[in-house]
Amino acid sequence: MPDLDYVVSTRNLSKRFDTRIATEKGWEKRTVAAVSDVSLDIAPGETLGLVGESGCGKTTLGRMLSLFYEPSDGSITLKGVDVGKLKPREIKPMRQQVQMIFQDPMSSLNPRHTIESILTEPMKIFSRDPASVRRKKAGDLLESVGLPANSLSKYPHEFSGGQRQRITIARALVLNPGFIVADEPVSALDVSVQSQILNLLQDIKQEFHLTYLFISHDLAVVHHLADRVAVMYLGRIVEIADRDALFTDARHPYTQSLLSSVPTIVPNKSKIGRVLQGDPPSPISPPAGCPFHPRCPHAVDACREKVPTLETVDAKYRHEAACHRKDEIKRLSGDST
Amino acid sequence: MRRFLLSRLLQSLVVLVIMSFVIYALIGLMPGDPIDLMISANPNMTAADAAALRAIYGLDLPIYERYWNWLTAALQGDLGYSRLFGQPVLDVLLPALGNTVILMGTAFTLAVMVAIPIGTLAASKPRSAVDYGINLFAFAGISIPSFWLALMLIIIFSVSLGWLPAGGIASANAGFVEYISYMVLPVLTIATLSIGSYTRYTRSSMLETLRHDYIRTARAKGASRRRVVWKHALRNALIPVVTILALDFGFLFSGALVTETIFSWPGMGKLIFDAVMGNDFNLALVALLFATALVLTANLLADLCYAWLDPRIVIGGGKV
Amino acid sequence: MTSNSPLSLAARRFRRHKLAIFSAGLLLLMIVLVMAAPLFEALLGVGANDVNLMSRLLPPSLAHPLGTDELGRDVFLRLLYGGRISLFTGLTAAVFAASIGTVVGLFAGFLGGRVDAALMRLTDSVIALPLLPLLIVLVAIDLNKLGLPQSIVESEDVSFYRIVFIVAITGWTTVARLVRGATLSLKEQEFVMAARGVGAGNMRIMFRHILPNLLSVIIVAVTLSIGTVILLESVLSFLGLGIQPPMASWGNMLTNAQQLIWEAPMLAVYPGLLIFVTVISFNFLGDGLQDALDPKAEY
Numbered sequence: 001m002p003d004l005d006y007v008v009s010t011r012n013l014s015k016r017f018d019t020r021i022a023t024e025k026g027w028e029k030r031t032v033a034a035v036s037d038v039s040l041d042i043a044p045g046e047t048l049g050l051v052g053e054s055g056c057g058k059t060t061l062g063r064m065l066s067l068f069y070e071p072s073d074g075s076i077t078l079k080g081v082d083v084g085k086l087k088p089r090e091i092k093p094m095r096q097q098v099q100m101i102f103q104d105p106m107s108s109l110n111p112r113h114t115i116e117s118i119l120t121e122p123m124k125i126f127s128r129d130p131a132s133v134r135r136k137k138a139g140d141l142l143e144s145v146g147l148p149a150n151s152l153s154k155y156p157h158e159f160s161g162g163q164r165q166r167i168t169i170a171r172a173l174v175l176n177p178g179f180i181v182a183d184e185p186v187s188a189l190d191v192s193v194q195s196q197i198l199n200l201l202q203d204i205k206q207e208f209h210l211t212y213l214f215i216s217h218d219l220a221v222v223h224h225l226a227d228r229v230a231v232m233y234l235g236r237i238v239e240i241a242d243r244d245a246l247f248t249d250a251r252h253p254y255t256q257s258l259l260s261s262v263p264t265i266v267p268n269k270s271k272i273g274r275v276l277q278g279d280p281p282s283p284i285s286p287p288a289g290c291p292f293h294p295r296c297p298h299a300v301d302a303c304r305e306k307v308p309t310l311e312t313v314d315a316k317y318r319h320e321a322a323c324h325r326k327d328e329i330k331r332l333s334g335d336s337t
Numbered sequence: 338m339r340r341f342l343l344s345r346l347l348q349s350l351v352v353l354v355i356m357s358f359v360i361y362a363l364i365g366l367m368p369g370d371p372i373d374l375m376i377s378a379n380p381n382m383t384a385a386d387a388a389a390l391r392a393i394y395g396l397d398l399p400i401y402e403r404y405w406n407w408l409t410a411a412l413q414g415d416l417g418y419s420r421l422f423g424q425p426v427l428d429v430l431l432p433a434l435g436n437t438v439i440l441m442g443t444a445f446t447l448a449v450m451v452a453i454p455i456g457t458l459a460a461s462k463p464r465s466a467v468d469y470g471i472n473l474f475a476f477a478g479i480s481i482p483s484f485w486l487a488l489m490l491i492i493i494f495s496v497s498l499g500w501l502p503a504g505g506i507a508s509a510n511a512g513f514v515e516y517i518s519y520m521v522l523p524v525l526t527i528a529t530l531s532i533g534s535y536t537r538y539t540r541s542s543m544l545e546t547l548r549h550d551y552i553r554t555a556r557a558k559g560a561s562r563r564r565v566v567w568k569h570a571l572r573n574a575l576i577p578v579v580t581i582l583a584l585d586f587g588f589l590f591s592g593a594l595v596t597e598t599i600f601s602w603p604g605m606g607k608l609i610f611d612a613v614m615g616n617d618f619n620l621a622l623v624a625l626l627f628a629t630a631l632v633l634t635a636n637l638l639a640d641l642c643y644a645w646l647d648p649r650i651v652i653g654g655g656k657v
Numbered sequence: 658m659t660s661n662s663p664l665s666l667a668a669r670r671f672r673r674h675k676l677a678i679f680s681a682g683l684l685l686l687m688i689v690l691v692m693a694a695p696l697f698e699a700l701l702g703v704g705a706n707d708v709n710l711m712s713r714l715l716p717p718s719l720a721h722p723l724g725t726d727e728l729g730r731d732v733f734l735r736l737l738y739g740g741r742i743s744l745f746t747g748l749t750a751a752v753f754a755a756s757i758g759t760v761v762g763l764f765a766g767f768l769g770g771r772v773d774a775a776l777m778r779l780t781d782s783v784i785a786l787p788l789l790p791l792l793i794v795l796v797a798i799d800l801n802k803l804g805l806p807q808s809i810v811e812s813e814d815v816s817f818y819r820i821v822f823i824v825a826i827t828g829w830t831t832v833a834r835l836v837r838g839a840t841l842s843l844k845e846q847e848f849v850m851a852a853r854g855v856g857a858g859n860m861r862i863m864f865r866h867i868l869p870n871l872l873s874v875i876i877v878a879v880t881l882s883i884g885t886v887i888l889l890e891s892v893l894s895f896l897g898l899g900i901q902p903p904m905a906s907w908g909n910m911l912t913n914a915q916q917l918i919w920e921a922p923m924l925a926v927y928p929g930l931l932i933f934v935t936v937i938s939f940n941f942l943g944d945g946l947q948d949a950l951d952p953k954a955e956y
Contacts, residue, residue: 095856108847112869122855366798480937485929492922591789
């Protein structure tokens with residue numbers, strides 16, 4: 001049972017959505033594979049950064065891990081419990097183990113609720129503490145995210161974006177979860193407050209002994225925060241490794257192109273999405289073989305036929321990559337530059 | 338297209354069957370039953386006689402069995418006798434149905450012919466004095482109590498001016514002009530109620546349509562504003578209006594009931610009112626069902642009209 | 658004092674609607690007047706239900722500002738008391754109707770799928786049916802046959818309860834549609850997912866999280882439906898099926914007036930005019946509120 005060494009583990013995790021697309025013959029049902037065959041482990045106290053272009057499935061993966069979406073295939077083990085196929089009633093107690101911090105603090109706080117009601121609601125649902133205890137705990141939490149405890153009676157619109165994100169962080173801490181999924185927690189904020197929130201996330205990680213899945217499309221932010229980094233492309237993890245190994249010894253051409261386009265690790269100048277030519281293929285009709293081959297400078301016939309699986313590059317850094325040519329890629333890209 | 342109409346037809350039938358049961362059950366809850374009425378007519382009847390009669394008429398059976406008996410008889414053409422009129426229900430009903438269709442049809446046509454032009458006019462000059470005036474008029478139309486409007490029309494045109502009859506219907510051998518003179522006030526009453534809401538729907542739908550790109554393109558190509566509004570936009574603006582009109586026939590019928598009662602117009606509305614008030618169970622039941630069927634048929638016709646206006650409708654369920 | 662809370666923004670937009678503000682003032686005045694009815698009774702020295710056959714159908718005078726009716730009762734006082742009943746019935750029935758509509762719309766919009774399809778089919782059917790004839794049957798049913806206790810069936814207020822109930826079970830459809838539409842967009846907001854994330858169930862999310870955000874939609878819907886409700890109440894009372902005499906309502910005052918239309922046409926003018934002014938004021942007010950609270954909606 002190696003799973004118990006990890007806070008969360010997934011095996012062959014997939015999520016498909018049924019959708020309708022417009023064609024010449026009217027509406028047609030199609031299936032979109034948002035996440036395909038993802039297996040990963042996150043160790044206690046670790047911060048796993050998850051990067052990729054928008055639409056690559058990183059938010060879907062994060063929402064599966066925070067128990068919002070039910071997997072189509074595969075398993076999720078959270079604190080030793082297989083949560084993939086739980087019924088809604090059985091999921092409820094597991095919500096104390098994982099919490100999510102949302103991207104937009106504007107829409108993730110109910111505009112009609114006071115901060116007190118936002119922060120005490122989880123306690124009302126899960127504990128029998130009297131109101132005075134709940135209120136005290138809510139005030140304490142506000143202070144640990146850097147807001148005065150007397151903000152409790154205010155409404156969300158009375159706060160700035162950064163302050164609101166502090167409130168959502170406090171809400172995520174109420175139930176003392178061991179694991180927090182942060183989905184682009186700073187990308188909706190002004191640059192000036194981004195680093196404050198990132199530092200806050202670092203601080204509370206120590207104080208509350210947290211494990212993070214940190215989703216971002218900003219490589220600099222990930223470099224700043226993550227211990228390990230996973231790169232996602234079209235629903236699949238194409239490379240995963242300890243941070244420094246990934247940033248210095250990338251083996252997947254997609255990772256390489258992401259990194260080579262970031263001359264300096266400076267926040268906001270390092271966002272993925274402007275770096276590659278062309279758009280990623282549509283997940284409604286993904287290419288055969290390696291999903292990256294249409295944009296890959298090194299693609300060979302094998303890449304067009306067979307989907308590469310994650311294979312170990314260097315066990316010491318838990319470095320794995322999903323590329324048929326991962327062993328020769330260094331030389332290949334060296335030649336081309 | 339055929340599938341769309343078939344499914345609509347089927348839906349209407351289902352609603353009709355459900356409503357027939359609901360109405361049957363409600364009528365059963367009205368005070369007294371036919372036997373009570375017989376008892377009051379014949380003081381010599383004993384309680385045992387009454388119980389025996391109830392058994393003969395099947396009134397001691399549970400409601401769903403009584404309903405089933407009624408339904409099978411009705412489907413074979415036996416709708417029973419009207420107590421108030423002493424005639425078969427159908428003989429009373431059909432002339433009333435004809436009178437109501439004439440009244441409602443005329444009022445509806447008038448309402449549409451007034452509302453669509455003035456609604457379009459208001460939308461073509463938004464925020465102008467004309468728009469403001471039409472809007473006020475429309476608000477007045479939806480806010481005026483139908484029966485009061487009827488009374489005011491009577492006060493003005495019958496009591497004060499003496500131009501038009503205050504109620505009733507022309508005798509069978511009367512001329513066309515006399516026939517019309519009895520129709521004017523009830524038709525005006527019913528039409529006014531609907532003109533307000535129809536105008537507002539037309540105006541907002543037209544404003545919405547005028548925002549679309551193809552309208553701007555037509556304008557850019559040099560078509561005059563008036564031409565764009567009346568030639569290009571009107572047909573598209575009418576599509577949502579038709580859906581709303583379809584839902585409005587029930588309301589129209591409600592208005593007709595009040596109006597017919599006040600003007601003593603011998604239509605379905607007055608018949609239903611008299612039947613319910615006079616404890617004429619058979620007549621009330623069948624008349625209500627006919628009224629429901631009438632409204633559902635009107636809805637179906639509106640659906641047809643909708644499909645004709647909007648060729649994109651292929652299958653059902655696309656209603657906004 | 659330029660706060661940017663949603664409420665103060667709405668207040669600023671509302672102030673642009675002169676007609677709505679005027680209507681609100683008019684309604685307020687009307688409420689004050691009907692509340693002060695006993696005061697006018699004392700002032701005029703007669704009761705609203707005092708019959709005096711010696712002074713039938715008198716023209717307006719100092720003693721009777723709007724004259725007397727066929728039983729010699731003071732028309733002005735009866736209008737005030739009738740206004741109490743009509744406004745109170747309208748408000749109560751509209752609140753009940755809005756409650757039903759809110760629950761239906763909330764469940765349909767939030768749960769979606771088959772629940773939504775079934776509830777909306779029901780709403781469409783209720784809208785499309787010829788309601789007034791059906792309501793007449795509902796009014797005519799024998800409350801004893803429903804097994805209600807005798808004390809209720811024979812109480813004086815039974816016509817009031819009945820009319821509130823009947824109007825409520827038919828008047829909820831507009832609210833249901835508006836609430837469903839608003840719920841559909843609200844449930845996509847991230848705070849709904851956040852609530853689920855902290856363990857909230859469907860009921861809690863619907864009633865604690867979505868419902869408070871529907872407040873403005875519901876206020877608009879209630880305001881707009883009060884007009885419809887008052888019209889319906891007055892029609893039924895006019896037909897002799899609503900509020901029963903001697904309790905006065907604007908609707909049943911017109912019933913008698915119809916019989917006297919040749920002798921005393923003014924008796925038919927006053928109550929209807931008051932209904933008309935009240936209903937149109939609520940409609941203007943609702944329209945202004947809708948524009949203020951939901952600027953995207955174009956009625």
